[in-house]
Amino acid sequence: MKTVDVALVGLVLVVALTAAGCVWSVPEPVVIRDPRPQPVPLRIGVYHPPELRDFTYRHHITDTAWVLGKPSVRLLNEALALVFSEVVEVPRRPSDAGPSPDVAAVLESRITSAGFRYPRIGVERAFPTHVTYGFTLYSPTGARLASWTVNGTGAEPIDNPLGAVGTVKASFERAMREAAWKLTTEFRDVPEIRRWLDAQGLR
Amino acid sequence: MMHGGRRRLDSETTVASPSPPMSLDGVRSRGIHTAVLIGVLSGVLGGCIVPIPAKATATRSADLPPSGQTAVVVLFSPDFSPQTPPGLGRDMVRCITRGVEKAAPGVRLVSENDFYHALFAARPGEVLLRQDTIADLFARPAIARRVRDLGLTHLVLVAGETSRHGAQVAGGAAGPCCAAVMSEATKSTRLAASIFELRQGAEVTRVEAGAEGHQVVTFGVALLPFALGWVPVTESPSCAALGAEVARTLEQGSADEDR
Numbered sequence: 001m002k003t004v005d006v007a008l009v010g011l012v013l014v015v016a017l018t019a020a021g022c023v024w025s026v027p028e029p030v031v032i033r034d035p036r037p038q039p040v041p042l043r044i045g046v047y048h049p050p051e052l053r054d055f056t057y058r059h060h061i062t063d064t065a066w067v068l069g070k071p072s073v074r075l076l077n078e079a080l081a082l083v084f085s086e087v088v089e090v091p092r093r094p095s096d097a098g099p100s101p102d103v104a105a106v107l108e109s110r111i112t113s114a115g116f117r118y119p120r121i122g123v124e125r126a127f128p129t130h131v132t133y134g135f136t137l138y139s140p141t142g143a144r145l146a147s148w149t150v151n152g153t154g155a156e157p158i159d160n161p162l163g164a165v166g167t168v169k170a171s172f173e174r175a176m177r178e179a180a181w182k183l184t185t186e187f188r189d190v191p192e193i194r195r196w197l198d199a200q201g202l203r
Numbered sequence: 204m205m206h207g208g209r210r211r212l213d214s215e216t217t218v219a220s221p222s223p224p225m226s227l228d229g230v231r232s233r234g235i236h237t238a239v240l241i242g243v244l245s246g247v248l249g250g251c252i253v254p255i256p257a258k259a260t261a262t263r264s265a266d267l268p269p270s271g272q273t274a275v276v277v278l279f280s281p282d283f284s285p286q287t288p289p290g291l292g293r294d295m296v297r298c299i300t301r302g303v304e305k306a307a308p309g310v311r312l313v314s315e316n317d318f319y320h321a322l323f324a325a326r327p328g329e330v331l332l333r334q335d336t337i338a339d340l341f342a343r344p345a346i347a348r349r350v351r352d353l354g355l356t357h358l359v360l361v362a363g364e365t366s367r368h369g370a371q372v373a374g375g376a377a378g379p380c381c382a383a384v385m386s387e388a389t390k391s392t393r394l395a396a397s398i399f400e401l402r403q404g405a406e407v408t409r410v411e412a413g414a415e416g417h418q419v420v421t422f423g424v425a426l427l428p429f430a431l432g433w434v435p436v437t438e439s440p441s442c443a444a445l446g447a448e449v450a451r452t453l454e455q456g457s458a459d460e461d462r
Contacts, residue, residue, distance in 0.1 A: 032328075
């Protein structure tokens with residue numbers, strides 16, 4: 001075991017325990033625009049439910065909370081604007097009782113998993129972090145068309161142990177950015193999406 | 204002793220009593236002097252951790268193919284080198300920029316903002332600069348045309364990290380007022396600059412610089428707290444060596460075509 005790493009992790013733990021009970025906002029990640037995907041020429045509705053908008057990850061050891069929902073909403077809107085020619089936010093999931101007639105489909109987003117862990121001593125000098133987004137595509141009348149997830153990871157190197165909070169924030173930022181990048185680039189690879197695009201006469 | 208102690212207590216708690224001022228002031232004065240003495244001694248002894256600049260070396264994997272008028276942008280991208288701490292990445296960009304300004308007068312520097320704005324109409328972070336995306340990005344006709352318009356010939360991407368290995372620790376105590384812990388390790392910095400030729404979108408050479416040194420630090424208490432030892436400074440000399448070597452490499456590539 002490396003003494004230096006033990007000292008590093010110890011210092012990080014002290015900082016983290018000092019921050020116990022705090023709620024940290026994570027900066028909104030910058031969406032990757034280049035290389036950009038060929039946009040799908042459809043007007044699509046996006047529904048971000050309250051579970052996504054208010055999503056906060058709570059770390060069980062340090063009792064710190066990390067606000068991920070708010071930055072995710074804008075990030076996903078910007079990412080989806082690269083995937084489709086037009087994107088509009090809709091206030092609810094479509095259903096027979098309340099269809100969304102002016103869009104080709106409605107995409108519902110959520111965070112299915114998120115978190116970070118402490119570095120393994122002697123192996124890592126970062127907080128491995130992940131964010132997984134789940135998506136469900138509905139027809140304008142509410143029929144489920146496709147469902148899939150994208151996962152992003154982040155591991156910002158620890159520059160200064162006293163800045164551990166900033167390092168975790170940056171790691172979440174990276175994880176969300178990578179997940180959004182996968183959403184834009186891997187969207188057409190989802191088999192159900194391919195079938196739906198075929199049905200729309202699009203490739 | 205008991206009597207003196209009670210008198211001091213009385214003087215501290217009874218505001219109106221005619222307390223002996225010398226006694227209280229004396230205690231305060233001695234306390235302040237002791238604190239100052241401990242502070243000064245700790246500062247002096249704490250300063251006994253001596254930073255020793257390590258000797259840095261730099262190498263390049265190949266000479267730069269001649270390209271005539273050379274214009275270069277130097278960037279740190281966390282996508283290209285996720286293991287590089289952002290602070291070190293930015294320092295490396297500064298070192299190379301300074302090196303080029305100082306030693307490569309034939310090389311034109313393009314700023315990071317101009318690069319992202321003129322080529323991609325984007326902000327830093329909106330373009331995924333990674334080993335596997337660079338060739339495709341610069342092969343796109345619109346981007347290739349903008350690269351020509353800007354006169355940009357090369358992209359330099361930096362990566363690096365500092366690590367400590369072979370760490371050992373030992374400690375001991377002799378009585379309640381005398382204890383020490385000594386640790387030793389080897390500190391090593393490895394920095395690299397990958398130079399891409401933008402017409403091909405391929406890495407044409409890689410400049411590496413590094414430095415290594417042994418560090419010994421002892422912390423302890425011998426009546427007073429102390430810290431003794433030395434720590435090698437590896438990042439600054441490596442960074443300067445990298446900047447100088449990248450500048451030489453680019454200048455030679457630029458000069459070769461002129462001949």
